[in-house]
Amino acid sequence: xxxxxxxxxxxxxxxxxxxxxxxxxxxxxxxxxxxxxxxxxxxxxxxxxxxxxxxxxxxxxxxxxxxxxxxxxxxx
Numbered sequence: 001x002x003x004x005x006x007x008x009x010x011x012x013x014x015x016x017x018x019x020x021x022x023x024x025x026x027x028x029x030x031x032x033x034x035x036x037x038x039x040x041x042x043x044x045x046x047x048x049x050x051x052x053x054x055x056x057x058x059x060x061x062x063x064x065x066x067x068x069x070x071x072x073x074x075x076x
Contacts (some may be wrong), residue, residue: 008023008025009021009022017036017037017040018034018040019034019035019036020032020033020034021034021035
């Protein structure tokens with residue numbers, strides 16, 4: 001992990017097309033601005049993890065439904 005120190009108004013460049021700006025600091029909270037191409041998703045970690053869990057649950061539900069329909073078709 002690379003750890004950098006930045007002050008308000010400074011930025012970090014990631015590759016050719018992602019820039020992270022330090023917009024403000026209030027107490028123990030740092031406000032960041034992120035410029036990235038629209039095809040690169042940018043989410044807070046907790047939102048990303050929740051989305052991943054929901055996607056997994058939906059896929060598992062779909063698989064159970066398909067399995068149930070398959071079993072019902074075999075018994076018909």
